[in-house]
Amino acid sequence: MKKILITGGAGYIGSHTAVELINSDFEPIIIDDFSNSQESVLDRLEEITSRKITCYQGDCADRSLLDQVAKDHQLSGVIHFAAFKAVGESTELPLKYYRNNLVSLIEIMEFMRDHKIQDLVFSSSCTVYGQPDILPVTEATPRKDAESPYGNSKKVCEDMLVDFVKSKPGIRVISLRYFNPVGAHPSGKIGELPQGKPNNLVPFVTQTAAGIREKLTVFGDDYDTPDGSCVRDFIHVMDLADAHVKALAYLDEKQNNFYDVFNVGTGKGDTVLQVIKTFEEVTNVKLNYEIGPRRPGDVVKIWADTKKINEVLGWYPKYSLADSMRDSWNWQKGL
Ligand SMILES: NC(=O)c1ccc[n+]([C@@H]2O[C@H](COP(=O)([O-])OP(=O)(O)OC[C@H]3O[C@@H](n4cnc5c(N)ncnc54)[C@H](O)[C@@H]3O)[C@@H](O)[C@H]2O)c1
Numbered sequence: 001m002k003k004i005l006i007t008g009g010a011g012y013i014g015s016h017t018a019v020e021l022i023n024s025d026f027e028p029i030i031i032d033d034f035s036n037s038q039e040s041v042l043d044r045l046e047e048i049t050s051r052k053i054t055c056y057q058g059d060c061a062d063r064s065l066l067d068q069v070a071k072d073h074q075l076s077g078v079i080h081f082a083a084f085k086a087v088g089e090s091t092e093l094p095l096k097y098y099r100n101n102l103v104s105l106i107e108i109m110e111f112m113r114d115h116k117i118q119d120l121v122f123s124s125s126c127t128v129y130g131q132p133d134i135l136p137v138t139e140a141t142p143r144k145d146a147e148s149p150y151g152n153s154k155k156v157c158e159d160m161l162v163d164f165v166k167s168k169p170g171i172r173v174i175s176l177r178y179f180n181p182v183g184a185h186p187s188g189k190i191g192e193l194p195q196g197k198p199n200n201l202v203p204f205v206t207q208t209a210a211g212i213r214e215k216l217t218v219f220g221d222d223y224d225t226p227d228g229s230c231v232r233d234f235i236h237v238m239d240l241a242d243a244h245v246k247a248l249a250y251l252d253e254k255q256n257n258f259y260d261v262f263n264v265g266t267g268k269g270d271t272v273l274q275v276i277k278t279f280e281e282v283t284n285v286k287l288n289y290e291i292g293p294r295r296p297g298d299v300v301k302i303w304a305d306t307k308k309i310n311e312v313l314g315w316y317p318k319y320s321l322a323d324s325m326r327d328s329w330n331w332q333k334g335l
Pocket of ligand 1 (some may be wrong): 009013032061082085104124125180200
């Protein structure tokens with residue numbers, strides 16, 4: 001069974017990917033410092049998979065910890081999720097974001113080089129496209145100046161990976177540009193666990209429905225979109241997890257140095273108001289929401305062209321927006 005190091009494996013996307021790796025006969029080895037997750041996720045993973053989960057608590061930029069993991073386990077590849085991701089906070093504390101997001105990747109690359117680990121899947125983001133001029137965005141769509149230090153950290157990470165691959169024989173890397181991950185494991189045992197006030201729409205929706213937040217504000221309903229609210233490409237986290245497994249399998253087929261990027265989205269844009277409507281329909285819960293002013297810096301509309309990932313990796317999403325809302329609500333109710 002091939003062992004894959006997953007940094008940030010106790011987090012939202014990492015934990016779901018751990019499940020999908022086990023379902024595909026990989027063994028995930030997690031490193032997480034629990035800066036944005038809880039240790040209890042590991043028990044939940046064991047309940048879902050009926051398997052013992054190996055996790056090292058600590059900073060994935062700590063080279064001695066990485067070396068210890070490599071001593072204990074023969075690693076076939078790495079999925080690097082660990083990063084800070086709050087866009088708003090990154091504008092206030094840019095160095096915190098650059099330190100964690102850039103330094104951790106540099107340490108991971110050096111670690112791979114020294115231990116002759118060839119394969120890496122990196123968590124990038126559609127934020128690298130900014131507000132694109134043409135929709136949907138393909139991987140060839142030019143990246144724009146980042147709107148935030150967080151977005152810039154993803155761009156710089158992508159650039160560092162390109163240079164690393166060029167410099168080192170045998171290194172194979174895929175950057176996955178995630179669109180908007182939503183939903184939770186259908187068991188309701190793991191899901192997105194925001195610390196404090198959520199930054200993302202769907203945890204805000206479910207927390208408002210649960211009465212934790214008084215009301216949800218929709219930022220603008222006068223944009224040039226079907227109902228005036230912003231458009232995003234909402235991708236179920238289990239589909240996103242599956243894309244990592246497909247990416248690893250694809251890297252394994254490559255002989256030499258390899259770098260590529262793939263969009264991971266559904267290929268369909270949904271508005272914020274459609275998300276609210278779908279949530280209400282699926283759950284029969286009425287949401288207390290209001291229309292507020294536009295939020296500065298918001299991308300108005302973006303969704304993915306998914307032809308490349310469909311054709312090259314053979315990956316297709318299986319879950320709908322309604323599935324995502326059902327699973328997110330189940331997870332929230334469990335909390
Ligand atoms: N969720 C999204 O909307 C989204 C969209 C695009 C890209 N991404 C990227 O996907 C990745 C995973 O995102 P997520 O939503 O699962 O976030 P998350 O915060 O839930 O998970 C990240 C995990 O990494 C851990 N971590 C952070 N820094 C660490 C470090 N230095 N050492 C060890 N552990 C560390 C945190 O404790 C957390 O468990 C991130 O790189 C993020 O930027 C997320």
